[in-house]
Amino acid sequence: MLDRFAALVRRFYSEPKGPIPLHAPVFAGKEKEYLCRCVDTTFVSSVGEYVTRFEDMLREFSGAAAAVAVVNGTCGLTAALGLVGVRPGEVVLTQALTFVATANAVRHAGAEPVFLDSDPDTLGMSPDALRAFLDAKAESGPDGPRLRADGRRIAACLPMHVLGHACRIREIAALCQEWRIPLVEDAAEALGSTLDGRHLGLFGRIGVLSFNGNKTVTTGGGGMLLTNDPELGARAKRLTATAKRPHPWEFFHDETAWNYRMPNVNAALGCAQMERIEDILADKRDVAAAYREFFANEADMEFVDQPEGCRSNFWLCSVRAGSRAARDAMLEWTNAHGIATRPLWRLMTDLPMYAGNAGDDLDAAREAVERVVSLPSGPRWGKRP
Structure with a gap:
């Protein structure tokens, strides 16, 4: 699956060999x-x-x-x-x-x-x-x-x-x-x-x-x-x-x-x-649609889609892995192969300055941190394949 995913991302961003960032800006206007x-x-x-x-x-x-x-x-x-x-x-x-x-x-x-x-x-x-x-x-x-x-x-x-x-x-x-x-x-x-x-x-x-x-x-x-x-x-x-x-x-x-x-x-x-915001948003939603289609047939990866009633900008397209091990395997393989993927942030309560500030048990938040991977999602307008 990861080989096919890498091929898809490289086709998105017209980059057959070089590194692909998580979300780089594109300056193709004024x-x-x-x-x-x-x-x-x-x-x-x-x-x-x-x-x-x-x-x-x-x-x-x-x-x-x-x-x-x-x-x-x-x-x-x-x-x-x-x-x-x-x-x-x-x-x-x-x-x-x-x-x-x-x-x-x-x-x-x-x-x-x-x-x-x-x-x-x-x-x-x-x-x-x-x-x-x-x-x-x-x-x-x-x-x-x-x-x-x-x-x-x-x-x-x-x-x-x-x-x-x-x-x-x-x-x-x-x-x-x-x-x-x-x-x-x-x-x-x-x-x-x-x-x-x-x-x-x-x-x-x-x-x-x-x-x-x-x-x-x-x-x-x-x-x-x-x-x-x-x-x-x-x-x-x-x-x-x-x-x-x-x-x-x-x-x-x-x-x-x-x-x-x-x-x-x-x-x-x-x-x-x-001045090009509609182009940027349309392009990012095109990328999200391609990721959605790709991961629809992957048993261990679920695309994180927009909630009901929401029209999302898909700032960072993401997937939810079936386990922490699957998340880590994807992070390690993609970054080793020049494709920037990232986990979610550590929970604030896991940082030393906020360790005593929890208000409840944070079970859902912790599960998300352990399973979600963010994918290359930058705009491609001005550099479409």
Whole structure:
């Protein structure tokens, strides 16, 4: 099977012998033209035409009321948590199966993450686990729920859409509304993914995208806050830009704020990439369809498909192996033969700085970590076979 898989991947990416990365960017549009314009005009920092244009493109594409560009996804999450009222010493409910930036952002906001289990199919936070945790360990308070054990306020819920697939965000949103918990979505991997026609990141108060070098669209490094609330969007724009009052020359800042502004050179890349977003997404879905067909006849490998109602960007196409041994065998063989495959992240509770933060037993999340393999999934537009 692995020989046939390798042949398929090499045909996808028109690379008969060389290494095939997991998700490399393709710059086949106007990236160089826009970068040169930044240099020629000297607008290379956070002031420039491309920052505003990139925000407008993301707002229109996602359907958000406001989109605010920031320097990276981690800073975006940190800002989002602060914007919904998370304060030092409080608790944020999130998931153990995620990239470390999710947990780090909670700590950067001064709060402590509590990690819940995932659903086996979506890999995202399980609303069943969320409900069980709240029923068993939380109680209502005048300013929202608190932990029964120590009285700390549960200041936010932070689910993450894993690999671009929607978690059961509608059920999570309903629980958050019931318990009066602000909902922030880590949609770092979900640009172009929708659930019932709504872009991921727009089911809660605020959502955060990432444009890291390995994302569906890249700005080198960067992120974007999305919200349906225009007033919250305006406040996000102000507080991520040092809370400076507009003035032709004076520097007057009236709140403690962040300097998380995206530089114009990064936004220039993003504008060029967004001009071809539909091509990128269509190509990635073509790759996913080919993987789906290939693994349909493999008894020990199951393609990780988009959940019902979700139109996924298939940021990283993945398969679920029948066992940890089968997963390891695939990882070892493919990487030895020049094809980059990767396991999922270690559970946050398996990292030393978060070892004591588990909120439940994490059985489904641990099984996913032991069995899921991510496959080469980068866009091929401009380099199709």
